[in-house]
Amino acid sequence: MKKSLLLVAMLVLALAFVTACGSNDDEPAPQQAGSDVTPPAAPGVDADVADAGEEVMPLGGIHQPRDLGGRTITVSAWWDNPLQHSAMGWDEPDPATASNYFISRIQWENAQRVYREFNFQLESNNVDFGYVMEVLTASVMAGAPHADIQMVSGGWVLPTSLNNLIRPLNEINLPGSDLLGPQIYTRVRGEVAGNIYTFTCAEPMVDGFGMGINLDIINAIGAPNPVTLWENGQWTWDALLNIMRTATADTTGDGLIDRWGISGQPGDLFFYFIGGNDGILVDNDFNYAFDHPNTVEAIEFMETIFREGLWQYDPVQGRDTGDWSRNFFAWQDGQAATWAATTWAMNDGDLPFEFAFVPFPVGPANTSGNTWAGGFHQGWGFPFGSDWDPAELLMVVEEFFSWFDDDTSLPRDAVLGWPRGIFLTEEDVQRVADVSDQMFVDMGHAVPYFNWVFGAFVTAFADQEMTAMQAIETHRGPQQEILDNFFR
Numbered sequence: 001m002k003k004s005l006l007l008v009a010m011l012v013l014a015l016a017f018v019t020a021c022g023s024n025d026d027e028p029a030p031q032q033a034g035s036d037v038t039p040p041a042a043p044g045v046d047a048d049v050a051d052a053g054e055e056v057m058p059l060g061g062i063h064q065p066r067d068l069g070g071r072t073i074t075v076s077a078w079w080d081n082p083l084q085h086s087a088m089g090w091d092e093p094d095p096a097t098a099s100n101y102f103i104s105r106i107q108w109e110n111a112q113r114v115y116r117e118f119n120f121q122l123e124s125n126n127v128d129f130g131y132v133m134e135v136l137t138a139s140v141m142a143g144a145p146h147a148d149i150q151m152v153s154g155g156w157v158l159p160t161s162l163n164n165l166i167r168p169l170n171e172i173n174l175p176g177s178d179l180l181g182p183q184i185y186t187r188v189r190g191e192v193a194g195n196i197y198t199f200t201c202a203e204p205m206v207d208g209f210g211m212g213i214n215l216d217i218i219n220a221i222g223a224p225n226p227v228t229l230w231e232n233g234q235w236t237w238d239a240l241l242n243i244m245r246t247a248t249a250d251t252t253g254d255g256l257i258d259r260w261g262i263s264g265q266p267g268d269l270f271f272y273f274i275g276g277n278d279g280i281l282v283d284n285d286f287n288y289a290f291d292h293p294n295t296v297e298a299i300e301f302m303e304t305i306f307r308e309g310l311w312q313y314d315p316v317q318g319r320d321t322g323d324w325s326r327n328f329f330a331w332q333d334g335q336a337a338t339w340a341a342t343t344w345a346m347n348d349g350d351l352p353f354e355f356a357f358v359p360f361p362v363g364p365a366n367t368s369g370n371t372w373a374g375g376f377h378q379g380w381g382f383p384f385g386s387d388w389d390p391a392e393l394l395m396v397v398e399e400f401f402s403w404f405d406d407d408t409s410l411p412r413d414a415v416l417g418w419p420r421g422i423f424l425t426e427e428d429v430q431r432v433a434d435v436s437d438q439m440f441v442d443m444g445h446a447v448p449y450f451n452w453v454f455g456a457f458v459t460a461f462a463d464q465e466m467t468a469m470q471a472i473e474t475h476r477g478p479q480q481e482i483l484d485n486f487f488r
Contacts (some may be wrong), residue, residue: 001087007056012428027217031287034416036057052202056269057423061402061405062176062178062252062398063395066216066395068119068120068392069119070119071120072123073148073393074122074124074125075088075121075124075148075151076127076146076147076149076150076151076402077150078126078129079126080124082124083149083380083397084200084201085400086111086112087111087112088239088399090108090111093105093108099417100417101408103414105409106168106404110399110403111400114399117279117398117399118396125146127146135164136150136160136165139383140164140165140269140467144273144385145386146383147383147385148393149393149397150296150380150381150382151379152166152189152197152198152379154189154376154446155199156450157190157198157379158443158447160381161190161192161197162192164384166197166198166383168195168197169196169197169198169199169381169382169394170195170196172390172391172394173391174391174394174395177395178401179196180196183202184202184408185398185401186199186200186202186398186401187201189379189380190376190381198378199379199380200377200380201401201411202401202408202411203401203415204412204415205415205436206415206416206433206436208436208438209340209357209435210342210371210374210435211240211337211338211341211360211371212338212357213337213358214331214334214342215353215354216334217334217337218243218337220246223242225320225356226240226338227427228241230358234249235359235439237273240347241301244260244261244310244338245310247337248260248261248310257309260311260336261336262311262314262337263311263312263314263330263335263338264327264328264331264339264340265327265328266306266327266454266458267452267458269311270298270457271372271373271451272340272360272372272444273298273363274295274373274442275372275439275440275442276298276363276366276370276372276373276476277295277297277362278365278366278367279292279295279373280292280294280295281444281445281450281451282442282450284442286487286488287483288479288483289444290475292367292471294365297364297365299468302362302458302468303461306458307464309462311435311462312331312336312339314330319458319462321453321455321459328345329345334345334351334353341357344419346423347467349423349424357373357423357428357432359371359434359435359438370439371438371439372438372440373439373442374439374440374441374445375441375446376445384396412433416433419432447482447486448477448486449482450483453475453479456471456475457471457475460474
Protein backbone atom coordinates (compact mmCIF):
# COMPACT_ATOMS: atom_id res chain seq x y z
CA MET A 1 0.00 0.00 0.00
CA LYS A 2 2.95 2.35 0.63
CA LYS A 3 3.90 2.07 -3.01
CA SER A 4 0.35 2.89 -4.11
CA LEU A 5 0.22 5.89 -1.81
CA LEU A 6 3.57 7.08 -3.12
CA LEU A 7 2.33 7.01 -6.68
CA VAL A 8 -0.92 8.70 -5.70
CA ALA A 9 1.10 11.53 -4.17
CA MET A 10 3.24 11.81 -7.30
CA LEU A 11 0.18 11.92 -9.52
CA VAL A 12 -1.42 14.61 -7.39
CA LEU A 13 1.75 16.68 -7.76
CA ALA A 14 1.77 16.10 -11.52
CA LEU A 15 -1.86 17.13 -11.87
CA ALA A 16 -1.25 20.21 -9.74
CA PHE A 17 1.58 21.20 -12.06
CA VAL A 18 -0.66 20.77 -15.11
CA THR A 19 -3.35 22.88 -13.48
CA ALA A 20 -0.84 25.60 -12.70
CA CYS A 21 0.37 25.66 -16.30
CA GLY A 22 -3.18 26.30 -17.48
CA SER A 23 -4.05 28.84 -14.79
CA ASN A 24 -4.95 32.54 -15.05
CA ASP A 25 -2.23 35.10 -15.80
CA ASP A 26 -2.48 36.69 -12.36
CA GLU A 27 -1.51 33.44 -10.62
CA PRO A 28 2.19 32.82 -9.89
CA ALA A 29 4.06 30.98 -12.63
CA PRO A 30 5.58 27.59 -11.83
CA GLN A 31 9.21 27.52 -10.73
CA GLN A 32 11.57 27.36 -13.70
CA ALA A 33 14.48 25.01 -14.16
CA GLY A 34 17.65 26.30 -12.56
CA SER A 35 15.94 27.43 -9.36
CA ASP A 36 16.97 26.12 -5.98
CA VAL A 37 13.83 23.96 -5.72
CA THR A 38 14.62 20.25 -5.42
CA PRO A 39 13.20 18.43 -8.45
CA PRO A 40 10.71 15.61 -7.84
CA ALA A 41 12.03 12.10 -7.51
CA ALA A 42 11.82 9.77 -10.49
CA PRO A 43 8.99 7.21 -10.55
CA GLY A 44 9.62 4.50 -8.01
CA VAL A 45 11.96 6.58 -5.85
CA ASP A 46 10.77 7.94 -2.51
CA ALA A 47 11.41 11.69 -2.45
CA ASP A 48 12.39 11.51 1.22
CA VAL A 49 15.31 9.22 0.46
CA ALA A 50 16.14 10.29 -3.09
CA ASP A 51 18.92 12.61 -1.94
CA ALA A 52 20.52 9.77 -0.05
CA GLY A 53 20.48 7.64 -3.18
CA GLU A 54 18.41 4.94 -1.52
CA GLU A 55 15.96 3.33 -3.98
CA VAL A 56 12.72 1.65 -3.04
CA MET A 57 10.75 -0.98 -4.94
CA PRO A 58 8.73 0.67 -7.73
CA LEU A 59 5.02 0.10 -8.10
CA GLY A 60 4.22 -3.48 -9.05
CA GLY A 61 6.73 -6.27 -9.20
CA ILE A 62 6.45 -9.83 -7.92
CA HIS A 63 9.59 -11.36 -9.45
CA GLN A 64 13.24 -10.42 -9.07
CA PRO A 65 14.44 -8.41 -12.08
CA ARG A 66 16.28 -10.48 -14.67
CA ASP A 67 18.19 -9.41 -17.77
CA LEU A 68 16.57 -11.12 -20.75
CA GLY A 69 19.20 -9.80 -23.13
CA GLY A 70 17.06 -7.40 -25.12
CA ARG A 71 15.32 -10.25 -26.90
CA THR A 72 11.88 -9.91 -28.50
CA ILE A 73 8.70 -11.66 -27.37
CA THR A 74 6.10 -12.02 -30.12
CA VAL A 75 2.44 -11.69 -29.15
CA SER A 76 -0.44 -12.61 -31.45
CA ALA A 77 -4.16 -11.84 -31.42
CA TRP A 78 -6.65 -10.52 -33.96
CA TRP A 79 -6.49 -6.87 -32.89
CA ASP A 80 -3.70 -4.33 -32.42
CA ASN A 81 -1.69 -3.95 -29.21
CA PRO A 82 -3.33 -6.92 -27.54
CA LEU A 83 -1.34 -7.62 -24.37
CA GLN A 84 -3.06 -5.84 -21.51
CA HIS A 85 -1.04 -3.34 -19.48
CA SER A 86 2.08 -3.73 -21.62
CA ALA A 87 1.67 -0.22 -23.14
CA MET A 88 2.09 -1.71 -26.62
CA GLY A 89 1.13 1.04 -29.06
CA TRP A 90 0.34 3.53 -26.29
CA ASP A 91 1.28 7.15 -26.18
CA GLU A 92 2.22 8.36 -22.73
CA PRO A 93 -1.04 9.17 -20.89
CA ASP A 94 -2.16 12.77 -21.10
CA PRO A 95 -4.26 14.10 -18.19
CA ALA A 96 -6.16 16.29 -20.65
CA THR A 97 -7.38 13.37 -22.77
CA ALA A 98 -7.13 10.15 -20.75
CA SER A 99 -10.49 8.77 -19.64
CA ASN A 100 -8.93 7.66 -16.35
CA TYR A 101 -5.55 9.35 -16.06
CA PHE A 102 -4.81 7.93 -12.61
CA ILE A 103 -5.19 4.31 -13.79
CA SER A 104 -3.51 4.93 -17.15
CA ARG A 105 -0.50 6.54 -15.51
CA ILE A 106 -0.01 3.66 -13.08
CA GLN A 107 -0.22 1.12 -15.90
CA TRP A 108 2.14 3.13 -18.08
CA GLU A 109 4.77 3.56 -15.36
CA ASN A 110 4.59 -0.09 -14.45
CA ALA A 111 5.05 -1.16 -18.08
CA GLN A 112 8.15 1.04 -18.41
CA ARG A 113 9.49 -0.54 -15.23
CA VAL A 114 9.00 -4.04 -16.63
CA TYR A 115 10.82 -3.26 -19.88
CA ARG A 116 13.64 -1.59 -17.96
CA GLU A 117 14.11 -4.20 -15.25
CA PHE A 118 13.81 -7.25 -17.49
CA ASN A 119 15.37 -5.86 -20.70
CA PHE A 120 13.19 -7.26 -23.48
CA GLN A 121 10.91 -6.04 -26.24
CA LEU A 122 7.43 -6.90 -27.44
CA GLU A 123 6.16 -7.09 -30.99
CA SER A 124 2.85 -8.17 -32.51
CA ASN A 125 2.26 -10.78 -35.18
CA ASN A 126 -1.49 -10.54 -35.53
CA VAL A 127 -3.65 -12.89 -37.57
CA ASP A 128 -7.23 -12.37 -38.74
CA PHE A 129 -9.65 -14.22 -36.47
CA GLY A 130 -10.73 -16.72 -39.11
CA TYR A 131 -7.16 -17.84 -39.77
CA VAL A 132 -5.73 -18.06 -36.25
CA MET A 133 -6.27 -21.80 -35.76
CA GLU A 134 -4.90 -22.59 -39.21
CA VAL A 135 -1.77 -20.48 -38.70
CA LEU A 136 -1.24 -21.65 -35.13
CA THR A 137 -1.60 -25.33 -36.06
CA ALA A 138 0.69 -25.13 -39.09
CA SER A 139 3.39 -23.15 -37.31
CA VAL A 140 3.46 -25.34 -34.19
CA MET A 141 3.56 -28.51 -36.28
CA ALA A 142 6.48 -27.01 -38.19
CA GLY A 143 8.31 -26.45 -34.90
CA ALA A 144 8.32 -22.67 -35.29
CA PRO A 145 5.19 -21.10 -33.75
CA HIS A 146 4.23 -17.74 -35.21
CA ALA A 147 4.02 -16.28 -31.70
CA ASP A 148 5.45 -16.89 -28.27
CA ILE A 149 2.21 -15.78 -26.60
CA GLN A 150 -1.12 -16.41 -28.32
CA MET A 151 -4.58 -15.05 -27.53
CA VAL A 152 -6.84 -18.11 -27.57
CA SER A 153 -10.55 -17.60 -28.17
CA GLY A 154 -12.81 -19.51 -25.81
CA GLY A 155 -13.95 -21.88 -28.53
CA TRP A 156 -10.36 -22.85 -29.27
CA VAL A 157 -9.39 -23.91 -25.75
CA LEU A 158 -10.34 -27.55 -26.24
CA PRO A 159 -8.85 -27.98 -29.74
CA THR A 160 -5.59 -26.25 -28.83
CA SER A 161 -5.16 -28.11 -25.55
CA LEU A 162 -6.21 -31.57 -26.71
CA ASN A 163 -4.06 -31.31 -29.85
CA ASN A 164 -0.96 -30.11 -27.99
CA LEU A 165 -0.82 -26.71 -29.62
CA ILE A 166 -0.52 -24.82 -26.34
CA ARG A 167 1.27 -26.03 -23.25
CA PRO A 168 -0.18 -26.72 -19.79
CA LEU A 169 0.80 -23.66 -17.80
CA ASN A 170 0.71 -25.48 -14.47
CA GLU A 171 3.76 -27.49 -15.58
CA ILE A 172 5.89 -24.33 -15.72
CA ASN A 173 8.53 -24.04 -13.02
CA LEU A 174 8.30 -20.43 -11.86
CA PRO A 175 8.84 -19.94 -8.13
CA GLY A 176 6.60 -17.21 -6.75
CA SER A 177 4.25 -17.34 -9.73
CA ASP A 178 0.95 -15.58 -9.18
CA LEU A 179 -0.97 -17.72 -11.69
CA LEU A 180 0.32 -20.89 -10.08
CA GLY A 181 -0.20 -19.48 -6.60
CA PRO A 182 -2.52 -16.88 -5.09
CA GLN A 183 -3.94 -15.52 -8.38
CA ILE A 184 -4.11 -11.92 -7.19
CA TYR A 185 -3.03 -10.48 -10.53
CA THR A 186 -4.21 -13.22 -12.88
CA ARG A 187 -7.33 -15.26 -13.65
CA VAL A 188 -7.51 -18.77 -15.06
CA ARG A 189 -9.51 -18.80 -18.30
CA GLY A 190 -9.13 -22.30 -19.74
CA GLU A 191 -8.81 -25.31 -17.43
CA VAL A 192 -9.15 -28.78 -18.95
CA ALA A 193 -8.78 -32.07 -17.07
CA GLY A 194 -7.00 -30.36 -14.20
CA ASN A 195 -4.52 -28.45 -16.39
CA ILE A 196 -4.44 -24.68 -16.90
CA TYR A 197 -4.04 -23.69 -20.55
CA THR A 198 -5.08 -20.04 -20.75
CA PHE A 199 -5.21 -17.08 -18.39
CA THR A 200 -5.71 -13.33 -18.31
CA CYS A 201 -5.35 -10.35 -15.98
CA ALA A 202 -7.22 -9.72 -12.75
CA GLU A 203 -9.82 -7.27 -14.05
CA PRO A 204 -13.36 -8.67 -13.98
CA MET A 205 -15.26 -8.99 -17.22
CA VAL A 206 -18.01 -6.45 -17.63
CA ASP A 207 -19.80 -8.31 -20.40
CA GLY A 208 -21.17 -11.25 -18.44
CA PHE A 209 -24.85 -12.16 -18.68
CA GLY A 210 -27.55 -11.22 -16.25
CA MET A 211 -31.21 -10.27 -16.54
CA GLY A 212 -32.31 -6.97 -17.98
CA ILE A 213 -35.46 -5.51 -16.47
CA ASN A 214 -37.89 -3.25 -18.34
CA LEU A 215 -38.96 -1.02 -15.46
CA ASP A 216 -41.70 0.61 -17.53
CA ILE A 217 -43.45 -2.75 -17.87
CA ILE A 218 -42.81 -3.68 -14.23
CA ASN A 219 -44.46 -0.43 -13.13
CA ALA A 220 -47.32 -0.75 -15.62
CA ILE A 221 -48.32 -4.22 -14.41
CA GLY A 222 -47.79 -3.42 -10.72
CA ALA A 223 -45.25 -6.21 -10.27
CA PRO A 224 -42.57 -6.19 -7.57
CA ASN A 225 -39.35 -4.58 -8.77
CA PRO A 226 -36.79 -7.36 -9.37
CA VAL A 227 -34.05 -5.08 -8.04
CA THR A 228 -35.86 -4.88 -4.71
CA LEU A 229 -36.51 -8.62 -4.76
CA TRP A 230 -32.82 -9.25 -5.41
CA GLU A 231 -31.75 -6.90 -2.64
CA ASN A 232 -34.11 -8.65 -0.21
CA GLY A 233 -33.03 -12.18 -1.16
CA GLN A 234 -36.42 -12.87 -2.77
CA TRP A 235 -35.33 -13.01 -6.41
CA THR A 236 -36.32 -16.61 -7.24
CA TRP A 237 -37.64 -18.61 -10.17
CA ASP A 238 -41.14 -18.37 -8.71
CA ALA A 239 -40.88 -14.58 -8.40
CA LEU A 240 -39.69 -14.34 -12.00
CA LEU A 241 -42.43 -16.70 -13.21
CA ASN A 242 -45.09 -14.54 -11.58
CA ILE A 243 -43.71 -11.46 -13.33
CA MET A 244 -43.52 -13.24 -16.69
CA ARG A 245 -47.10 -14.47 -16.43
CA THR A 246 -48.43 -11.07 -15.44
CA ALA A 247 -46.52 -9.26 -18.18
CA THR A 248 -47.52 -11.57 -21.04
CA ALA A 249 -50.67 -10.10 -22.57
CA ASP A 250 -52.56 -8.79 -25.58
CA THR A 251 -52.51 -5.08 -24.80
CA THR A 252 -54.29 -3.91 -27.98
CA GLY A 253 -57.26 -6.29 -28.07
CA ASP A 254 -56.48 -7.65 -31.55
CA GLY A 255 -56.17 -11.22 -30.33
CA LEU A 256 -52.37 -11.34 -30.62
CA ILE A 257 -49.96 -11.36 -27.70
CA ASP A 258 -47.83 -8.23 -27.98
CA ARG A 259 -46.09 -8.09 -24.59
CA TRP A 260 -44.08 -10.92 -23.09
CA GLY A 261 -42.43 -11.98 -19.89
CA ILE A 262 -38.99 -12.85 -21.23
CA SER A 263 -36.90 -12.36 -24.35
CA GLY A 264 -33.60 -13.58 -25.74
CA GLN A 265 -32.10 -16.33 -27.85
CA PRO A 266 -33.94 -19.37 -26.45
CA GLY A 267 -30.94 -21.69 -26.33
CA ASP A 268 -29.03 -19.10 -24.31
CA LEU A 269 -31.83 -18.97 -21.76
CA PHE A 270 -31.48 -22.72 -21.25
CA PHE A 271 -27.77 -22.26 -20.56
CA TYR A 272 -28.28 -19.59 -17.96
CA PHE A 273 -31.11 -21.24 -16.03
CA ILE A 274 -29.38 -24.64 -16.02
CA GLY A 275 -26.18 -23.02 -14.77
CA GLY A 276 -28.13 -21.08 -12.16
CA ASN A 277 -29.50 -24.34 -10.75
CA ASP A 278 -26.05 -25.99 -10.61
CA GLY A 279 -27.04 -28.24 -13.48
CA ILE A 280 -24.55 -29.67 -15.97
CA LEU A 281 -24.63 -30.63 -19.64
CA VAL A 282 -21.64 -33.00 -19.61
CA ASP A 283 -20.31 -35.04 -16.70
CA ASN A 284 -16.68 -35.58 -15.70
CA ASP A 285 -16.46 -38.65 -17.94
CA PHE A 286 -17.62 -36.64 -20.96
CA ASN A 287 -21.06 -38.22 -21.00
CA TYR A 288 -24.45 -36.66 -21.76
CA ALA A 289 -25.77 -35.27 -18.47
CA PHE A 290 -29.11 -33.66 -19.30
CA ASP A 291 -30.65 -36.18 -16.91
CA HIS A 292 -28.77 -34.73 -13.92
CA PRO A 293 -31.49 -33.84 -11.36
CA ASN A 294 -30.54 -30.14 -11.30
CA THR A 295 -30.52 -30.01 -15.09
CA VAL A 296 -33.89 -31.73 -15.32
CA GLU A 297 -35.38 -29.23 -12.88
CA ALA A 298 -34.11 -26.30 -14.98
CA ILE A 299 -35.36 -27.83 -18.23
CA GLU A 300 -38.77 -28.33 -16.64
CA PHE A 301 -38.76 -24.63 -15.74
CA MET A 302 -37.96 -23.78 -19.35
CA GLU A 303 -40.75 -26.11 -20.46
CA THR A 304 -43.20 -24.01 -18.43
CA ILE A 305 -41.97 -20.78 -20.03
CA PHE A 306 -42.36 -22.04 -23.59
CA ARG A 307 -45.55 -24.06 -23.07
CA GLU A 308 -47.25 -20.99 -21.62
CA GLY A 309 -46.04 -18.69 -24.41
CA LEU A 310 -44.15 -16.36 -22.08
CA TRP A 311 -41.17 -15.97 -24.46
CA GLN A 312 -41.15 -13.17 -27.01
CA TYR A 313 -41.41 -14.10 -30.68
CA ASP A 314 -42.97 -12.58 -33.79
CA PRO A 315 -46.62 -13.76 -33.72
CA VAL A 316 -46.99 -13.02 -37.43
CA GLN A 317 -43.84 -14.69 -38.73
CA GLY A 318 -43.89 -17.39 -36.06
CA ARG A 319 -41.13 -18.83 -33.90
CA ASP A 320 -37.69 -19.21 -35.41
CA THR A 321 -35.25 -20.50 -32.82
CA GLY A 322 -32.40 -20.20 -35.30
CA ASP A 323 -32.88 -16.50 -36.02
CA TRP A 324 -30.28 -15.37 -33.52
CA SER A 325 -30.29 -11.69 -34.39
CA ARG A 326 -34.06 -11.29 -34.14
CA ASN A 327 -34.34 -13.33 -30.95
CA PHE A 328 -31.33 -11.83 -29.21
CA PHE A 329 -32.33 -8.19 -29.74
CA ALA A 330 -36.14 -8.53 -29.77
CA TRP A 331 -36.46 -6.97 -26.30
CA GLN A 332 -35.11 -3.64 -27.54
CA ASP A 333 -38.57 -2.70 -28.84
CA GLY A 334 -39.71 -2.48 -25.22
CA GLN A 335 -42.21 -5.36 -25.30
CA ALA A 336 -40.54 -7.80 -22.90
CA ALA A 337 -40.41 -7.46 -19.12
CA THR A 338 -37.09 -9.30 -18.82
CA TRP A 339 -34.32 -10.49 -21.12
CA ALA A 340 -30.81 -11.94 -21.21
CA ALA A 341 -28.69 -8.79 -20.86
CA THR A 342 -25.03 -8.04 -21.44
CA THR A 343 -23.15 -4.75 -21.67
CA TRP A 344 -22.22 -4.94 -25.33
CA ALA A 345 -25.84 -5.53 -26.42
CA MET A 346 -27.43 -2.60 -24.59
CA ASN A 347 -27.33 -0.19 -27.55
CA ASP A 348 -25.05 2.02 -25.43
CA GLY A 349 -27.99 2.60 -23.08
CA ASP A 350 -30.07 4.32 -25.77
CA LEU A 351 -33.34 2.46 -25.16
CA PRO A 352 -36.97 3.64 -25.24
CA PHE A 353 -37.67 2.64 -21.64
CA GLU A 354 -36.19 2.72 -18.15
CA PHE A 355 -34.19 -0.40 -17.35
CA ALA A 356 -32.20 -2.14 -14.65
CA PHE A 357 -29.82 -5.10 -14.36
CA VAL A 358 -29.83 -7.98 -11.87
CA PRO A 359 -28.28 -11.45 -11.90
CA PHE A 360 -30.44 -14.30 -13.14
CA PRO A 361 -32.43 -15.74 -10.23
CA VAL A 362 -30.89 -18.98 -9.03
CA GLY A 363 -32.87 -22.22 -8.93
CA PRO A 364 -33.92 -24.16 -5.84
CA ALA A 365 -31.00 -26.61 -6.12
CA ASN A 366 -28.32 -23.93 -6.29
CA THR A 367 -25.60 -24.08 -3.65
CA SER A 368 -22.65 -22.59 -5.57
CA GLY A 369 -23.84 -19.01 -6.05
CA ASN A 370 -23.36 -19.34 -9.81
CA THR A 371 -26.08 -17.47 -11.68
CA TRP A 372 -25.38 -18.55 -15.27
CA ALA A 373 -23.24 -20.90 -17.35
CA GLY A 374 -21.20 -20.70 -20.50
CA GLY A 375 -18.06 -21.87 -22.22
CA PHE A 376 -14.46 -20.78 -21.91
CA HIS A 377 -13.53 -17.14 -22.30
CA GLN A 378 -10.56 -15.99 -24.33
CA GLY A 379 -7.18 -15.88 -22.65
CA TRP A 380 -3.45 -16.09 -23.20
CA GLY A 381 -1.72 -19.36 -23.99
CA PHE A 382 1.88 -20.32 -24.75
CA PRO A 383 2.31 -22.31 -28.00
CA PHE A 384 4.64 -25.29 -27.98
CA GLY A 385 7.95 -24.79 -29.78
CA SER A 386 8.76 -21.23 -28.76
CA ASP A 387 12.45 -20.38 -28.29
CA TRP A 388 11.52 -18.71 -25.03
CA ASP A 389 11.55 -20.45 -21.68
CA PRO A 390 7.85 -20.51 -20.73
CA ALA A 391 8.81 -19.49 -17.19
CA GLU A 392 10.28 -16.26 -18.59
CA LEU A 393 7.12 -15.60 -20.62
CA LEU A 394 4.88 -16.13 -17.60
CA MET A 395 7.19 -14.02 -15.46
CA VAL A 396 7.01 -10.91 -17.65
CA VAL A 397 3.27 -11.21 -18.27
CA GLU A 398 2.69 -11.44 -14.52
CA GLU A 399 4.86 -8.35 -14.11
CA PHE A 400 2.65 -6.38 -16.51
CA PHE A 401 -0.46 -7.65 -14.77
CA SER A 402 0.84 -6.64 -11.32
CA TRP A 403 0.42 -2.95 -12.16
CA PHE A 404 -1.90 -2.26 -9.22
CA ASP A 405 0.50 -3.61 -6.57
CA ASP A 406 -1.49 -4.29 -3.39
CA ASP A 407 -4.47 -2.02 -4.10
CA THR A 408 -6.91 -4.69 -5.25
CA SER A 409 -9.71 -2.15 -5.77
CA LEU A 410 -7.98 -0.70 -8.82
CA PRO A 411 -8.52 -3.55 -11.33
CA ARG A 412 -12.26 -3.41 -10.84
CA ASP A 413 -12.38 0.37 -11.09
CA ALA A 414 -10.25 0.26 -14.24
CA VAL A 415 -12.95 -1.50 -16.28
CA LEU A 416 -16.14 0.14 -14.98
CA GLY A 417 -16.00 3.17 -17.26
CA TRP A 418 -17.69 1.27 -20.08
CA PRO A 419 -20.76 0.03 -18.17
CA ARG A 420 -20.99 3.35 -16.31
CA GLY A 421 -21.65 4.98 -19.66
CA ILE A 422 -24.53 2.56 -20.37
CA PHE A 423 -26.40 1.51 -17.23
CA LEU A 424 -28.55 3.92 -15.28
CA THR A 425 -27.32 3.41 -11.72
CA GLU A 426 -24.03 2.62 -10.02
CA GLU A 427 -25.74 -0.35 -8.39
CA ASP A 428 -26.46 -1.77 -11.84
CA VAL A 429 -22.82 -1.28 -12.81
CA GLN A 430 -21.58 -3.12 -9.73
CA ARG A 431 -23.97 -6.02 -10.42
CA VAL A 432 -22.68 -6.17 -14.00
CA ALA A 433 -19.16 -6.59 -12.66
CA ASP A 434 -20.27 -9.14 -10.07
CA VAL A 435 -21.86 -11.54 -12.55
CA SER A 436 -18.45 -12.02 -14.16
CA ASP A 437 -17.52 -14.22 -11.24
CA GLN A 438 -20.86 -16.03 -11.12
CA MET A 439 -20.47 -18.08 -14.32
CA PHE A 440 -20.07 -21.85 -14.30
CA VAL A 441 -17.87 -23.15 -17.13
CA ASP A 442 -19.57 -26.21 -18.58
CA MET A 443 -17.74 -28.44 -21.05
CA GLY A 444 -20.98 -28.79 -22.96
CA HIS A 445 -20.59 -25.20 -24.14
CA ALA A 446 -17.07 -25.83 -25.40
CA VAL A 447 -17.78 -28.87 -27.60
CA PRO A 448 -18.80 -27.70 -31.09
CA TYR A 449 -22.52 -28.08 -31.88
CA PHE A 450 -23.34 -29.85 -28.62
CA ASN A 451 -25.46 -27.07 -27.13
CA TRP A 452 -27.33 -26.34 -30.35
CA VAL A 453 -29.96 -28.92 -29.44
CA PHE A 454 -31.99 -26.60 -27.22
CA GLY A 455 -33.74 -25.08 -30.22
CA ALA A 456 -35.42 -28.45 -30.72
CA PHE A 457 -36.45 -28.47 -27.04
CA VAL A 458 -38.11 -25.08 -27.49
CA THR A 459 -40.14 -26.28 -30.46
CA ALA A 460 -41.18 -29.46 -28.66
CA PHE A 461 -42.34 -27.51 -25.61
CA ALA A 462 -44.07 -24.68 -27.47
CA ASP A 463 -45.92 -27.13 -29.73
CA GLN A 464 -46.88 -29.31 -26.73
CA GLU A 465 -45.14 -32.30 -28.34
CA MET A 466 -42.87 -33.48 -25.51
CA THR A 467 -42.31 -33.09 -21.81
CA ALA A 468 -38.89 -32.24 -20.44
CA MET A 469 -38.00 -35.89 -19.73
CA GLN A 470 -39.22 -37.02 -23.13
CA ALA A 471 -37.07 -34.41 -24.85
CA ILE A 472 -34.05 -35.35 -22.72
CA GLU A 473 -34.33 -39.01 -23.67
CA THR A 474 -35.14 -38.32 -27.32
CA HIS A 475 -31.88 -36.46 -27.82
CA ARG A 476 -29.62 -38.67 -25.69
CA GLY A 477 -28.21 -40.79 -28.54
CA PRO A 478 -27.26 -38.03 -31.00
CA GLN A 479 -25.86 -35.83 -28.24
CA GLN A 480 -23.70 -38.63 -26.84
CA GLU A 481 -22.42 -39.32 -30.35
CA ILE A 482 -21.21 -35.71 -30.60
CA LEU A 483 -19.26 -36.14 -27.34
CA ASP A 484 -17.84 -39.50 -28.38
CA ASN A 485 -16.66 -38.18 -31.73
CA PHE A 486 -14.99 -35.22 -30.06
CA PHE A 487 -13.33 -36.82 -27.03
CA ARG A 488 -12.90 -40.46 -27.94
